Amino acid sequence: xxxxxxxxxxxxxxxxxxxxxxxxxxxxxxxxxxxxxxxxxxxxxxxxxxxxxxxxxxxxxxxxxxxxxxxxxxxxxxxxxxxxxxxxxxxxxxxxxxxxxxxxxxxxxxxxxxxxxxxxxxxxxxxxxxxxxxxxxxxxxxxxxxxxxxxxxxxxxxxxxxxxxxxxxxxxxxxxxxxxxxxxxxxxxxxxxxxxxxxxxxxxxxxxxxxxxxxxxxxxxxxxxxxxxxxxxxxxxxxxxxxxxxxxxxxxxxxxxxxxxx
Numbered sequence: 303x304x305x306x307x308x309x310x311x312x313x314x315x316x317x318x319x320x321x322x323x324x325x326x327x328x329x330x331x332x333x334x335x336x337x338x339x340x341x342x343x344x345x346x347x348x349x350x351x352x353x354x355x356x357x358x359x360x361x362x363x364x365x366x367x368x369x370x371x372x373x374x375x376x377x378x379x380x381x382x383x384x385x386x387x388x389x390x391x392x393x394x395x396x397x398x399x400x401x402x403x404x405x406x407x408x409x410x411x412x413x414x415x416x417x418x419x420x421x422x423x424x425x426x427x428x429x430x431x432x433x434x435x436x437x438x439x440x441x442x443x444x445x446x447x448x449x450x451x452x453x454x455x456x457x458x459x460x461x462x463x464x465x466x467x468x469x470x471x472x473x474x475x476x477x478x479x480x481x482x483x484x485x486x487x488x489x490x491x492x493x494x495x496x497x498x499x500x501x502x503x504x505x506x507x508x509x510x511x512x513x514x515x516x517x518x519x520x521x522x523x524x525x526x527x528x529x530x531x532x533x534x535x536x537x538x539x540x541x542x543x544x545x546x547x548x549x550x551x552x553x554x555x556x557x558x559x560x561x562x563x564x
Contacts, residue, residue: 351411351447358412365416372399376419383427384434387509389413391442405526409437411446428515429522432502436516439501445494492544499548503555513559517552524549 371377376399384397393413400418407417415434422430440446490498503516512518524545 351444355412358410358414362410362412362414362416366398370401372401372419376401376422379422379427380417383431390438390505393441395438405523407433407437409434409441409446411441413441424522424526425519426515428506428512429519430515431509431511432506432515432519433523435502435505436498437502438505439498440490440494442501443494443497445490445498449490495544495548496551499552500555503552507559513556514553517549517556520545520549520552 380397380399384395387395389395390413395413395415397415397417399422400416402418403420404418405420405424407415407421409415415438417430417434421433425433499516499520503513506515507513527545
């Protein structure tokens with residue numbers, strides 16, 4: 303039986319789901335108990351890309367150590383698809399597959415891309431690469447960094463130790479819980495989602511995948527979130543604005559792209 307992924311680092315990753323109490327493989331995980339891998343944070347108001355990358359590395363190392371990393375067929379497929387894709391905008395990428403039952407993927411600020419095997423089960427190559435591109439887009443566009451800053455600023459407002467303008471040293475577990483809850487309650491805006499979709503589209507086309515991968519992948523996830531697999535997919539797009547409209551928008555973009563090539 304597949305082990306259950308415990309997302310101790312969701313607060314710093316651009317994952318497809320965001321909530322204070324989240325379910326992984328049927329278990330409810332309390333955010334306040336899922337943040338102990340994070341330490342030595344920077345001032346909320348000046349949290350930089352380097353800070354995000356450092357914290358991401360620490361958390362991803364913890365996650366990699368505590369979850370099953372596939373070294374078989376899933377890994378071989380991902381390596382085949384991402385061969386030669388080593389960096390974006392100067393950010394070095396590394397890819398791994400978590401062999402878990404949930405349908406998801408995320409990208410972190412250090413360039414770590416983690417794909418769940420169950421997502422690979424339902425996506426063809428074009429769809430999978432578009433979804434991966436979408437997640438990378440949230441990092442490249444600083445959506446993840448900005449969401450973390452907002453979470454720290456919200457925590458600072460509630461904790462005297464993190465007063466505005468002060469330096470936040472090593473946060474307590476309680477403070478980290480506040481930050482995690484604030485981050486996981488966040489919603490990416492319609493503009494951010496549209497821009498991540500655009501990035502996923504361009505990412506796919508640039509690397510030789512179908513321009514319809516983004517639209518088809520979005521449609522598939524939307525349909526699954528309504529059906530029998532809704533619990534496994536964690537209703538990934540329930541917090542994403544206008545999911546069906548986004549899929550239609552990406553299909554129109556693919557149609558226009560093909561028309562321009564003719």
